[in-house]
Amino acid sequence: MGCAFDHDLFLALNFDGGATMDRIMSLCSAPAAWAWLYALILWLVWRRAGWRGALLFVVAAAVALGLSDMIAGIFKHTGPLKNLWPSFPARLRPMHTPELEGLVHTVRMGGRYGTVSAHAATMTALAVLSIPTVRRAWFAALVIAATAAICYSRIYLGYHFPFDILLGAATGAVTGGAALAAMRAAAKRVVATSRRRAPSAKTKS
Numbered sequence: 001m002g003c004a005f006d007h008d009l010f011l012a013l014n015f016d017g018g019a020t021m022d023r024i025m026s027l028c029s030a031p032a033a034w035a036w037l038y039a040l041i042l043w044l045v046w047r048r049a050g051w052r053g054a055l056l057f058v059v060a061a062a063v064a065l066g067l068s069d070m071i072a073g074i075f076k077h078t079g080p081l082k083n084l085w086p087s088f089p090a091r092l093r094p095m096h097t098p099e100l101e102g103l104v105h106t107v108r109m110g111g112r113y114g115t116v117s118a119h120a121a122t123m124t125a126l127a128v129l130s131i132p133t134v135r136r137a138w139f140a141a142l143v144i145a146a147t148a149a150i151c152y153s154r155i156y157l158g159y160h161f162p163f164d165i166l167l168g169a170a171t172g173a174v175t176g177g178a179a180l181a182a183m184r185a186a187a188k189r190v191v192a193t194s195r196r197r198a199p200s201a202k203t204k205s
Contacts, residue, residue, distance in 0.1 A: 057183065061179070
């Protein structure tokens with residue numbers, strides 16, 4: 001029942017929008033196309049937290065995105081952790097699902113398995129980490145819109161079912177939230193250390 005609903009929802013969202021739509025969705029799905037957003041995030045974090053805060057953010061983001069991608073790979077049997085759960089029954093991408101043969105609009109063929117969506121996981125992790133750090137309403141709207149566009153592009157291109165996207169978003173929310181908590185704890189420790197050093201520096205002078 002759940003699988004049938006997921007298939008039906010996918011078919012409602014996946015359609016042939018023509019060459020222009022195909023190019024737009026392919027662009028949305030390409031990480032390099034969002035380089036401007038990554039640069040904007042770093043600049044805004046630097047403006048708000050200084051170079052130390054920006055450095056902590058980069059480390060936290062690298063860990064969160066790396067973990068998100070590796071966790072997603074466990075269920076698709078790809079990446080460095082592909083052998084962690086070899087008995088897991090990986091789910092085929094829509095474009096490779098026999099029941100949907102001839103019904104899926106595809107632009108470019110991808111790997112066989114689609115659960116969990118690494119695009120959804122990594123982008124959600126970045127959103128969970130960056131939005132509370134930057135703390136600007138317009139920025140939150142921008143990142144949420146970008147995340148939604150990327151996630152939908154994966155459905156449009158035939159790479160993922162909606163449930164794959166939801167699982168990816170849940171994965172990213174966990175890794176991003178953990179990275180945010182760790183980053184804030186590290187920032188507090190850095191501030192406390194700086195304050196302890198400040199009086200001793202004044203005493204020596």
